[in-house]
Structures are given as C-alpha cells and as structure tokens.
Amino acid sequence: MTAGDASERESLLLKGALDMCVLTLLQREPMHAYAITQRLADHGFEQTGYGTVYPLVTRLRRSGLLDQRAESGQGGPTRQVLSLTTEGQSTLARWHKQWHDTVSRVDRLLETHPKESRHAG
C-alpha cells in the first residue's frame, strides 16, 4: 500500500467520524474553526486542514448542532466562536454510543477472523 493509498484510506475511515470528533472537541471547549484544526492536529489528524473543517462546521451549524457567537478579539478582528447546542449535545451522545457499538462489532469480527483462518488452514 502506497502512502497515497494509506492517506486515502484514512480519509475514508475518518469521513464518518470527523463530525463526531469536532463535536467532541467543542463539547470540551467552545472555539473557532481554525482552533479546531489545531486541536485535531494535536490528536494526530494533521491532514485535516481548515479547508475541510470550515465547510464541516458550516454544515453542523446548519443542522442545528452548533451555535456560533461573535467574540471581540483583543485588538484584533471579531472571532466566531462555535459551541454545541442542546441538540448537538444529545446528538453527540447518540453518535458516541453508535461509534462504540460499531467499533465493538468490527473488533469482534477482526479478532474472530484470524482464528477461523487458522482452523481452515
């Protein structure tokens, strides 16, 4: 597998989880879009840049999961700070449960498969 394939595979895996990651970060601390990309990079998601996060938070705002309020910067421009709405909190809790259930099922399958292969061999 080339580095490009690996990166594409990671993007594919992350696609269904990135919105949950963003909501989780914002549950801990309201922040603006660029700060989200920095936090994601701190957690190893360096490939997820502003160009991905900004449209994503726009979609989450439109879905009513995020709220945005203007915060005056200290001598700088106004910052749009994002935070979870009540609906965002409950959706995140649901997504967390769904994620853990899915990961458990996938893990069980992956753990079972090599044993079956050995029996077959």
Added chain:
Amino acid sequence: MPDDSALPPEVLEWLEQVDARWRACGLDMTTRSALGAELAEDVRAALAGGAQASDLVAERPETFADQLASAAGAHPARPVASVDATMKAVVVTGMFGAVIGGFLTWVFVLPGMVELAYSDTHFAASAALIYLVCGLVVVASCLGAIGFRFRDDPRTRRVVKFIAPAIIGFGLLSIGPAVGLAWLLNYSTSAAGVVLVGGVVLAFVATGIYVGQRLASRTGQGASSSA
C-alpha cells in the same frame, strides 16, 4: 462587506477564486456575498490568532467552494461545463464578438478612419493603417467577448491565454490579404466590398481561435498525462 485590505495576497487570491467558482456555478449574489463575507471574517480572525496563510489556503479553491456551498445548502444553478463544451462555447463566443466588432468597424471605425487617416500622397501607408485599426477592433471585440463571458472560469482563462496571442497573430496576418483584396476592389466601402474584406479578417480570426484552442487542448492533455 468586510474590509479585505488587511488579508495577505495569497489569501485574497484564494478567496477570489472561491467566489469565482461560485459565480461560475451560478450561485446568486446574495448567497455568495453572505458566504464570502463570513468566510473572509473567519479567515481574518484565524490569521490574527496565529494561523499561517498557507495552511488556510491549502485546499483547492474549487473543491473548497463546492464543499462549502453544499454544506451551507446553497446549490449551484448550473453544473460546470465539460472541456469540450467549454471549447465550443469559447469558439462561438469569440466569433460572436468578432462579428459584433466587424459590424462596429463597418458602421463607425472604417468611415472614421478613412476620414482621419486617408491620404492620396501616402496611399499604401494610410490604407495599411486604416485596415490595421479595423482589424485590431475586430480582434479586441473577439477577445473582449471571450474574456467577459468566461471571466469567472479559471480553466477557460487558461484556454484564453493560448487563444489570445493566436487571434492577435492571425489578426495581424489577415491585414496583408485584407488590404490586397481591398486594393483589388478599389477600396470600395460598399456593403459587398466590406463584407468580403471583413470575411477575410473573420476567417483569419476563426483560424486563430481554432489554433489556440488546439494548442490549449494539447497542452492540457500533456499536463494531465504527466500529473
């Protein structure tokens, strides 16, 4: 509309390309302005917070514009045309501009230039000057029409970069045959005479568009295959 003067040039250019993509896709001005103003404000705040301009503009503007418009629920009014359809549209637009230019030349420029520049003593030079100006008006009209219609399409702007010099080159080449034909017609300014001479110029302009389009197409294929 926010003040964009404080933004770095690469960010400004990227924002312009994003907006151009939205325009090319037919997003209405109100939606574009709202999305663009909010984006510019967020980018400015990110830069003030220590973000690198290169990080903010890392995504291709076309991809980003499509994703943001979709995320915001703003659907484009028309899809982006295929390469073949774009080429055809460039040629049709160029010829339309050339015909308009030819008409304007016949009605205004040619009589005006004859009035201004015609000289019995320097007949050949004055005739060449008159036809040069007329040819340039047709070429400018042709390029102006293409430039105006495709002002928001970066891909077509690349095609126009090839077509523009080709049209100018063939436009200049047309002067010799056009002046020769005009000489044969005794420099008649009758409708038939002007249409014949104009037809020669248009034929050269059309060849210029065709050659430019072929060059752009070949270079584009080369770039694609080497990528």
